[in-house]
Amino acid sequence: EAQVTQNPRYLITVTGKKLTVTCSQNMNHEYMSWYRQDPGLGLRQIYYSMNVEVTDKGDVPEGYKVSRKEKRNFPLILESPSPNQTSLYFCASSLSSWGNTEAFFGQGTRLTVV
């Protein structure tokens, strides 16, 4: 079954404690991205990757890091989380970087930073 898998689904952490949210896709997609969803703001892109070892900033990259060492995995790293990073996070993958094909989303990670 084609899918994007994120872990964990829920996470509560304290300010400053480094954390990683994992994302894996089984569709051999080249393009992967991370979004955060906040009330009234929709989904905003954090980082994206067009292929292995190729990553770039989206609209809201501050406080986040990513890596793309393998095609299937695209982890999101918060080196020093802060309360304003409390949000619902989605990983997505798609065939094309052009935005003319659908994106497949993971089930989301609800992060709370206290």
Next chain:
Amino acid sequence: DQQVKQNSPSLSVQEGRISILNCDYTNSMFDYFLWYKKYPAEGPTFLISISSIKDKNEDGRFTVFLNKSAKHLSLHIVPSQPGDSAVYFCAASARRNYGQNFVFGPGTRLSVLP
């Protein structure tokens, strides 16, 4: 400033009637538009899309209309069913923004009443 707007945060419709969800955009470079549906505790799933060279695309009960001169698109659901109750996101992309993929609107919560 949001490039993709969905000015109705919520919409309630009676089962069997038509649901019309609206989306406005400001960037004239957008050339591909998609609608995603999101249920609680799940990631968004692709619903329907339209290229800027068309003004209508239909898929079963779902039809998307694009008015480029007005920078407006709408999603029509006929007939509406209780299972359509979800948050609907409008998304847009531009080929010249290669890599940055989609810009999402804030979403409209549709409630279909039995």
